[in-house]
Every structure is written in structure tokens, then in C-alpha cells.
Amino acid sequence: MGSRKHSHFTGLLILVAATFSSSIAVANTDESSGLDGAANTRAEALLEKMTQEEKLLLVHGAGWGASPIGGIGYVAGIPRLRIPAISYLDSAAGPNIKGATPLPSPLALAASWDVDLSVAVGGHVARELRTLGFAGGLGGGINLIREPRNGRSFEYLGEDPVLAGEMLAGRIRGTRVVPMLAVAKHFALNDQETDRFAVNAVIQDRPLRELYLRAFEIAVIEGRPDIVMCAYNQVNGEKSCENKHLITDILKREWGFPGYVQSDWSLAINDTVKAAVAGTDEEQPGSLNDDKPDQFGLSSKFNQSLARAVQHGSVAQSRLDDMVLRKLRMLYRSGLMDSPPAAPGRIDESAGDQFALRVAQDSIVLLKNDVGADRAPVLPFTRGGLGSVAVIGGHADAGVISGGGSAQVPPRHGEVVACRTPGANILTIPACANWYASSPLAAMRAKSPGTKFIYSSGDDLNEAIAAAEKADVAVVFATQYVMEQRDLPSLSLPDNRTDPANQGYDQNALIEAVAARAKRTVVVLETGTAVTMPWLSKVNAVLEAWYPGNRGGQAIADVLFGDVDPSGKLPLTFPNSEKELPQAQITPSRVVYDEGLLMGYRRYDALRTKPLFAFGHGLSYTRFAFSAPQVRKGGNGDITVRFRMTNVGKRAGAEVAQVYAALPASAGDTPKRLVAFTKVNLRPNEARQIEISIPAARLAVWKDGWEVPEGETKIFVGGSSDLRDAKTAPILLQALRLSSN
Numbered sequence: 001m002g003s004r005k006h007s008h009f010t011g012l013l014i015l016v017a018a019t020f021s022s023s024i025a026v027a028n029t030d031e032s033s034g035l036d037g038a039a040n041t042r043a044e045a046l047l048e049k050m051t052q053e054e055k056l057l058l059v060h061g062a063g064w065g066a067s068p069i070g071g072i073g074y075v076a077g078i079p080r081l082r083i084p085a086i087s088y089l090d091s092a093a094g095p096n097i098k099g100a101t102p103l104p105s106p107l108a109l110a111a112s113w114d115v116d117l118s119v120a121v122g123g124h125v126a127r128e129l130r131t132l133g134f135a136g137g138l139g140g141g142i143n144l145i146r147e148p149r150n151g152r153s154f155e156y157l158g159e160d161p162v163l164a165g166e167m168l169a170g171r172i173r174g175t176r177v178v179p180m181l182a183v184a185k186h187f188a189l190n191d192q193e194t195d196r197f198a199v200n201a202v203i204q205d206r207p208l209r210e211l212y213l214r215a216f217e218i219a220v221i222e223g224r225p226d227i228v229m230c231a232y233n234q235v236n237g238e239k240s241c242e243n244k245h246l247i248t249d250i251l252k253r254e255w256g257f258p259g260y261v262q263s264d265w266s267l268a269i270n271d272t273v274k275a276a277v278a279g280t281d282e283e284q285p286g287s288l289n290d291d292k293p294d295q296f297g298l299s300s301k302f303n304q305s306l307a308r309a310v311q312h313g314s315v316a317q318s319r320l321d322d323m324v325l326r327k328l329r330m331l332y333r334s335g336l337m338d339s340p341p342a343a344p345g346r347i348d349e350s351a352g353d354q355f356a357l358r359v360a361q362d363s364i365v366l367l368k369n370d371v372g373a374d375r376a377p378v379l380p381f382t383r384g385g386l387g388s389v390a391v392i393g394g395h396a397d398a399g400v401i402s403g404g405g406s407a408q409v410p411p412r413h414g415e416v417v418a419c420r421t422p423g424a425n426i427l428t429i430p431a432c433a434n435w436y437a438s439s440p441l442a443a444m445r446a447k448s449p450g451t452k453f454i455y456s457s458g459d460d461l462n463e464a465i466a467a468a469e470k471a472d473v474a475v476v477f478a479t480q481y482v483m484e485q486r487d488l489p490s491l492s493l494p495d496n497r498t499d500p501a502n503q504g505y506d507q508n509a510l511i512e513a514v515a516a517r518a519k520r521t522v523v524v525l526e527t528g529t530a531v532t533m534p535w536l537s538k539v540n541a542v543l544e545a546w547y548p549g550n551r552g553g554q555a556i557a558d559v560l561f562g563d564v565d566p567s568g569k570l571p572l573t574f575p576n577s578e579k580e581l582p583q584a585q586i587t588p589s590r591v592v593y594d595e596g597l598l599m600g601y602r603r604y605d606a607l608r609t610k611p612l613f614a615f616g617h618g619l620s621y622t623r624f625a626f627s628a629p630q631v632r633k634g635g636n637g638d639i640t641v642r643f644r645m646t647n648v649g650k651r652a653g654a655e656v657a658q659v660y661a662a663l664p665a666s667a668g669d670t671p672k673r674l675v676a677f678t679k680v681n682l683r684p685n686e687a688r689q690i691e692i693s694i695p696a697a698r699l700a701v702w703k704d705g706w707e708v709p710e711g712e713t714k715i716f717v718g719g720s721s722d723l724r725d726a727k728t729a730p731i732l733l734q735a736l737r738l739s740s741n
């Protein structure tokens, strides 16, 4: 539609190869070749020299508070053998220690749909960790968001295994810029915080393999993490860290994972022998004395208890040797053996801030943008065109909010928003959010000196309405605090009852009231997960900024004023209400995944219903067109999809090409699945030819092994998961068995 007329084809071909291949190739991973091979040879030689005591020292942490540099976990080194000590630190959105750069949350990063950015994040975080003296970063959360009320949703990478898997694989690859251990966690089905230490996730093989494990499989095979952290919860009746089927059969044997499995932090292991035999290789936080309970009354399991189990033969010596070998192999492969971390130094704050800004700019999602009577969209604001703006709520005068728990990053220079509940802190419930000193209001003011900005905190509804009435436009900020250990009661924007520590009023009521009286209303959300929007039809524009990090206020202003074109896409579906979720309520003890594959967008597709905002949705200030794809067969059951993308609007921007497959009915799949994606920057009128190679595994279903179904598969290409707008082409596939088991 007009695209041909306007476009000039640049002739540049972008090749995107999804490197994930079938399980067969993986099962045959040859650890004796390449980098792993060299690392393995050196590790084996070193293992030969170790005493039993030294071996035991390497398979458990030294307890809470043992890291001399403030890490959350610590494995003592062995100077005699030049094995360095390992201090681990959480690093989901940056190193969780004062001085580090708070980046946007991992869910925000997922909203960028930009694997290159994820690589850059991996590199950036690894450099900061290294500068701060750490050897391992624990920032690889990849549990799929089946339940958006999960308190840790902001730490994860969305609801789809291909998006999450590729984003984490990129992040881990990025880590390799410095010697640093990278993790993928929490293996597996740690999908809620309610009863997190014990809850039993009960699931059938097919959704387990096609959704929840598939995300890990992609991250493990493409990203090659050093560590996989096993989860607190049970999977089909076995604690994850005691689950031999998950750890040994699938992760280590089937996927060929050469690294080590680390337990989540206490209460992940109940039974020393079961965990060791199942394949767990390191206990955290561990202790120097298994027979002396820690401050929480808990005893560790992989020190004296493990020594006794080996002595009595209930854990084979070869298993202990394997635990150590796996760690040494990763220490060599990562470069840490040859180049251990130095004493902590200071990070470059301004470089960190620049980077945090870039991530935030790439991840903000424009959800709604009405076109006004003057036929101009509400956003972006034009500098000269705005006489007055009312900025309301969300502490927009002070900064931006972030999520809580191990994935938080402390503000560098202290809190800018006071907690409303005296005495509360991150360990208490209610807990206080961290806020970063990046004021959206200040950033907006700086952009438009001629505009009159009026700020109202939102605490006084009448004052807010009065401000809104007087202004050309009202921008209402709404925030949602989400944290580890606690699931949300609902997806409603929190108020002073549901989050008394961080909210002073009913945010939904404020937005409704402002929208009823303002000339135009823009809502800016800073949230850790999806939220419901009862006021949606009454507001003119909505921006989802997630937890946008240390320069979040700047990034929000950049998008509002059009200095940055919004290019984020939802990494999870936003439901109309909680009733649409797979489970009515989050329950303790036993959670049955009886929705099977009907999770996230797959659920809406199968039930033929519409969510509030679809997975993959995100608007831009420019417009893009896609040509119909051409689909060809390649070798080994792979296919190649080729299409053209054109920027048919007037501004530069970036679009995410999303490739979905609809398998033949005989496959019993949901109506579509994401099989590939790529983000492309395009100048106005620029067109690019894109070619994406899609491995057969992306088209396979689990039938006691991976199988590509026979028949016509339809390939859809577009800028969202709404296939009404997508271009399509069929391809006839032959049945193909991919797995050898």
C-alpha cells in the first residue's frame, strides 16, 4: 500500500540465523573439541591433583555473608592450586550493590525484542561485576510468565520461549567480554512466589517441553551459560534440585550442558544424597559446617553431609569428581582461572548512565496513541506546540520506580522518594520500593522551555483535576511495585490499601478523574508486569515504560517528545482482567498446569478472544510495511523465510519483524507460535530485504521426542502478533523426527 511508490530498495540483505538446532545435534555435543575441550583437559589435569577436602570445598558456598566484597554467595578458593575464590552477586538489572548502574528491568529488556541490545546488556553488566570484584553474576532469570501476578515477572523475559530464550542467550553471549560466570535460572517452573520453597508444579510433558523447558533449552544451547540454577519449587513431585529427570536426563545428557548446576539460596535442597545423585553440583549459600544451623535455623547439605554420603557410598566418588570437574571446566572456559577478578574498583557512572538510557529508549512500548480531531496523533508532543502540561502523580517530579528483591539495584546516591510506611524495608511486607533520581518532569521541562509545566502529586484529587483542566494535555504517571517473595493480589494498579508503603491514593480513580476533565490525557506506566486499565477508552495515549532504570525519566521524556521513536513490543499479553489467566487464583502447595499449551497469546488464540493488548504489540511514530514472505526449504528440515520491510512513514524508526508459524491441524498445536524475530532500524522510505533461517526444531512438537508435523504450515510475518495485519505464505513440510530418544 504505497510502500512501493515511496520506497527505494537499498539492496541490503539482512541475514538472521537462528542457531538453535535440533536436539540430536546437541546430544552429540563433543566436549573434547573446541574451547570446552581445552578447558576440559586442563580441568581434568587439575582435578587429579586435588585432595578430597579440596574437592568438597568447591561444591558448596561458605554461608550467608561470607563474601568479603558483599556478594550473596561465596565459594572459597584454593591458593595452593591457584583456584580463585568466587563471589557471586545478583545482577538481573545490574549488579545488586551500591555504586552499580541500575538498568531497566529484564522484562523491559525483553520488550526491546533486540537481541543485540541483550548482548550489550550482558557485556555491560559483566564489566561492572568484574570491576566490582565479582566472578559470577546471577542475572539470568528465564521463567516464562504464565502467571503475570508472579512477583518476579519483572525479572523474567516474557511469556514466549523463543523470545525469552533468544534474549537470554544473547545476554549470556555478551557476558564473554570479560572472564565472568553466567547463569540461567530458575530451573524449572518457578512461576510464582506463593509458597515458593515448596510448591509443586504439576505439568504434562508437552507444555513442559514446548514452553517452559524450551526457553531454557534455547538459552543453554545458544547462550552456553556456565551455571544453571535449580529452583526452590518441586516439579512433578520432586524438588527441582533433586530432580534427576530434569537435571541429569534433560539438561546434562539431552542438551549436553557442560557447566554446573547451582542450588537456589537455601531450602532448595532437602536431601543431600538425592540432590547430589540428581546432578546438583553446588549448594548455595552453603556453610562451613553442615551440622550447625544458620541464623534461619537451616542446615546446609553439601559439606560434611556430602563427605559422609561419599564415604558411605550413597553418593559415588565419581559424582563428586564430576561436580568439581564441571566447575573447574567453567573456570577455565570463562578465563577466570587465568585471570581472576582483582580487588573492587569504581565503575564509570556516566558510561553506565548512558548505557542505561539506551536500554530504556529501546524498550518503552507505545500501547495506544489516538489521532485527534486535527488528524494529528496525541504523541509525540511538538515542542513549540504545547502551551501547558499538567504532570500528575507517580513521583514524576523525583524519579522512577524499580522492583524489589534480589533483582533490585540500590540507588547510587540514596532514595529520592520517602517510604510511606516507617520502618518498612525490602525485607518486610509491606516493603519500600527503590526509586532512581531521574525525574520525567525535569527531563520534559528541559526539552520544552517555552511550555508551562504544572506538577500535582496526585495525593489531592481536586488539585490534580484542577491542574489537568487548565492544561493543554495531562500526563498521568502510574507506578506498580512488584517484588520477589510476594505475588500480586491482582493486576490492578496498586492503591494505598494494596501497597501502603509506596502508594498514597487510588491510581485508577486518579486517571479516571483526570481523563474526565482534561483536554487530552496521556498515561505513562512504570510497572513490573501487566496491569489492567479500566480507564483505557477514556485516555488518549498510553506508554509502558516498565522499570526504566537510572535514566528512565529521560527516556520517557525522549519518547513523549519524539526524540526517540518508540520501538518496544509487549513481551507478554496484557489481559482485560485476571479472569482470563490460566488460573483463577494463585494457590500454594500444588499448582496444576492443566491449561496445557494455553498460556499467554496461545490461550487467546485458541479461545478466540482478544486481550487488552496482544503479545508483540507496540506502536511507533512512523509506519512499516512488510512484503509477503517467500518460504523455502533448507537442509535438515530447516526453512528460510525471506521478506522485505519498508519504513513507509516520515520518521526514522525501528520495527520488530515477528515470524509466526501455524502448524497443520494434525500437530495439535495452538493456532500460532513465534518462531523467529528480528529488530531492524529503518530511515524514512528505506526498505530492506530480510532473510531468516528457521531451524526445524522451531517447527517441532513434543511427542516423546521432537517431531516436525507433516502437512501445510503457514508462515506469518508482521509487526505484531495480530495476524490480521500479517503477510503469509504456506510451506508443505514432511514429517521429521528430530530427537534420538
Ligand code: BGC
Pocket (backbone or CB within 6 Å): 072, 090, 138, 185, 264, 265, 406
Ligand atoms: C533467588 C535467586 C537469587 C538468590 C540469591 C534467591 O532467593 O531466588 O534468584 O539469585 O536468592 O540472592
